[in-house]
Amino acid sequence: MTTETKSRDTVAGKPIDPDAPLLDVDNLSVEFRTDKGVVNAVNGLSYELEAGETLAILGESGSGKSVNAQAVMGIVDSPPGFITSGSVRLKGVDLFDLKEKERRQVRGSRMSLIFQDALTALNPVYTVGWQISEMLRVRGVSKTDAKEKAIELLEQVGIPSAGDRYDNYPHEFSGGMRQRAMIAMSLALDPDVVIADEPTTALDVTVQAQVMELLAELQKEYKMGMILITHDLGVVADVADRVVVMYAGKEVEQAEIFSLYKKPFHPYTEGLMHSIPRADQKGIRLEPIVGQPPDLAAIPPGCSFNPRCPYAQDVCLEEVPAFREVAPGRFSACHFAEELVNRA
Amino acid sequence: MGRYLIRRVLQFIPVFFGATFIVFMMVFLLPGDPIRALAGERPMAPAVQAQLRDEYDLDDPALIRYGKWLGVLPDDDPNPRVLTEEQRAAGVEPPTGTFNGLLQGNFGENFRGDPVSDILGRTIPRTATLAVYAFTFEAILGVIAGVFAGLRKDSFVDNLVRVSTIMVISIPIFVIGFGVQILIIAFIQSDAPGWLRSLTDGWLNISWRDPDAPIFSLASIKAFFIPAIVLGSLSLAYIARLTRTSLIENLRADFVRTATAKGLTRSRTVVRHLLRNSLIPVVTFLGIDLGNLMGGAIVTETIFNVTGLGWEVLNGIRGQEGTVVLGIITFLIFIFLVANLVVDILYAYLDPRIRYD
Incomplete structure (x- = not known):
């Protein structure tokens, strides 16, 4: 690698802070200015990610979890999308301070993104191998070396006879294989952070498990930090170390995975738990969360979950609850988090 | 792909016979008497008229005439074409009853006795030159305009x-043609600065004159400059809009976002990923349009006096020269068929998801 030599001591030529977390997202806000008004997709989101850790970001459609990923990657369509506040630091280097050229050095090489639907995320008119090796070729790797490395990557993600598959087009791959190829592409430059945006949503259940397993394996092998964006509590349980629950562009709860499952500290998380089928609770009727997710162009005042919350009080309609540490290692943005825990 | 090609070429046959038959019947059904049209205002002896009618088989039923024109029915006129130079010199009488039609490579003759193949040979290069210039103009400018408009949606550009x-699309081509002529005349009559006059010298022609210069030479480009712009203007507008729409559609596509997320430069993302995909429908349109430009130049050629295929076909219809009209249309049908086939093959090449087998 020539011009964009990857040094472990710098990010895009800026010296790193060795004590800083791998990825530090602080008070991130993203809005979309549309003809129909301003849509607040992400509202003051903060989280940290350590090397070797898997952080799950959990939320339903429209909770801003994918926009968050795009903002961290720096690929929000602008206009209409604008980052209005906050910072994203990679090893202490603020990515929003970087020039576009420096930012580009970070994308793909220091952090990469695995998209939800590999069929649309891969370019239909180029071969899979070409698209993987492109990442290396644009960074000065020779054609033959890039091809060799791409085949190696394809083998690593478990694609049989990768040498022949190199020249296949995306539509000639099965859904699971496409997602594997997508994963291979994201690992091509050995990134520090991989953001997987609903990586298994478009796949069959059996293939889902295989792909999740592969991701977990590769994460250990490459010792990278992984952000797993999903709406699927089941997926989270198997691989994540920590969970951030998002609602209406904000985090409402953050916890270690097991303690969260044991006892949610936010009514929304509780609602989510009740709405998924569980093997140990056969015969119990599932309870959906009543109502619709809020319109991000008109988020209700106070706690944004108040219209759907079964415990909502007057204070919830007026005051935005602070995101605070309720118990050691447990964060919640509910006025009544303690009461909720005691009640259960 | 091989089998597909063979099948497609075989499809040419019914299309070709069907189209020539329909056109033949349409020419045949035209009201009026071609011999009287040939004579014009001057009187013509009935005997001469009868001889001409017989010579051109005008009294035969339509189907028989079509058969003779095609060359599947024998021609009852003497056919000197089958004679060699020596036989002709020796004064051998030409035989009658030979098959002498399109399938034998004979396009027939017009009423003056000029072979239609000569007319084709004279006019095709002119129209083809005009079409190629118009095509180059509309393709380059249309794609550029579409790309700039699409990349900056809702901007001034x-x-x-x-x-x-939308203005070009909604104004008929003959209005554009005459309008351009009027503008040129106004420019010439105005007292424009000398440098502007010398700059445009030779480019602004309201009437075409055969420059007899090889294609792509400066003289040929100058001569066809204004007609080519007028001829290409409509397709230019369509190409610009098609490129723009296709680009905007793909701009939000996931694979473009992937390209950005891969850390590619903006220019590489736009050219290699966005444009490569967005131009597929544009290339398809361009392929079909090359045929359209060849056949659709009638109005432009008439306005600018380009003595090409369109000009000749219009004269042929006016003079009821069935053989001329048919010869030209046969050629155009062939061009259309080939253009369509090329587009389909190109399409499979551009979009690997399309497979023919």
Whole structure:
């Protein structure tokens, strides 16, 4: 690698802070200015990610979890999308301070993104191998070396006879294989952070498990930090170390995975738990969360979950609850988090 | 792909016979008497008229005439074409009852006795030159305008492209042609600065004169400059809009976002990923349009006096020269068929998801 030599001591030529977390997202806000008004997709989101850790970001459609990923990657369509506040630091280097050229050095090489639907995320008119090796070729790797490395990557993600598959087009791959190829592409430059945006949503259940397993394996092998964006509590349980629950562009709860499952500290998380089928609770009727997710162009005042919350009080309609540490290692943005825990 | 090609070429046969038959019947059904049209105002002896009618088989039923024109029915006139030079010199009488039609490579003759193949040979290069220039003009400018408009949606450039293209599309081509002529005349009559006059010298022609220069030479480009712009203007507008729409559609596509996320430069993302995909429908349109430009130049050729295929076909219809009209249309059908086939093959090449087998 020539011009964009990857040094472990710098990010895009800026010296790193060795004590800083791998990825530090602080008070991130993203809005979309549309003809129909301003849509607040992400509202003051903060989280940290350590090397070797898997952080799950959990939320339903429209909770801003994918926009968050795009903002961290720096690929929000602008206009209409604008980052209005906050910072994203990679090893202490603020990515929003970087020039576009420096930012580009970070994308793909220091952090990469695995998209939800590999069929649309891969370019239909180029071969899979070409698209993987492109990442290396644009960074000065020779054609033959890039091809060799791409085949190696394809083998690593478990694609049989990768040498022949190199020249296949995306539509000639099965859904699971496409997602594997997508994963291979994201690992091509050995990134520090991989953001997987609903990586298994478009796949069959059996293939889902295989792909999740592969991701977990590769994460250990490459010792990278992984952000797993999903709406699927089941997926989270198997691989994540920590969970951030998002609602209406904000985090409402953050916890270690097991303690969260044991006892949610936010009514929304509780609602989510009740709405998924569980093997140990056969015969119990599932309870959906009543109502619709809020319109991000008109988020209700106070706690944004108040219209759907079964415990909502007057204070919830007026005051935005602070995101605070309720118990050691447990964060919640509910006025009544303690009461909720005691009640259960 | 091989089998597909064979099948497609075989499809040419019924299309070809069907189209020539329909056109033949349409020419046959035209009201009026071609011999009287040939004579014009002057009187013509009935005997001469009868001889001409017989010579051109005008009294035969339509189906028989079509058969003779095609060359599947024998021609009852003497056919000197089958004679060699020596036989002709020796004064051998030409035989009658030979098959002498299109399938034998004979396009027939017009009423003056000029072979239609000569007319084709004279006019095709002119129209082809005009079509190639118009094609180059519309393809380059149309794609550029579409790309700039599409990349900056709702910007000034985008609105300019949108408004100007819808104007061109809604104005008939003959209005544009005459309008351009009027503008040129106004420019010549105005007291424009000398440098502007010398700059445009030789480019602004309201009437075409055969420069007899090889294609792509400066003289040939100058001569065809204005007609080519007028001829290409309509397709230019369509191409600009098609490129713009296709680009905007793909701009939000996931694979473009992937390209950005891969850390590619903006220019590489736009050219290699966005444009490569967005131009597929544009290339398809361009392929079909090359055929359209060849056949659709009638109005432009008439306005600018380009003595090409369109000009000749219009004269042929006016003079009821069935053989001329048919010869030209046969050629155009062939061009259309080939253009369509090339587009389909190109399409499979551009979009690997398309497979023919």
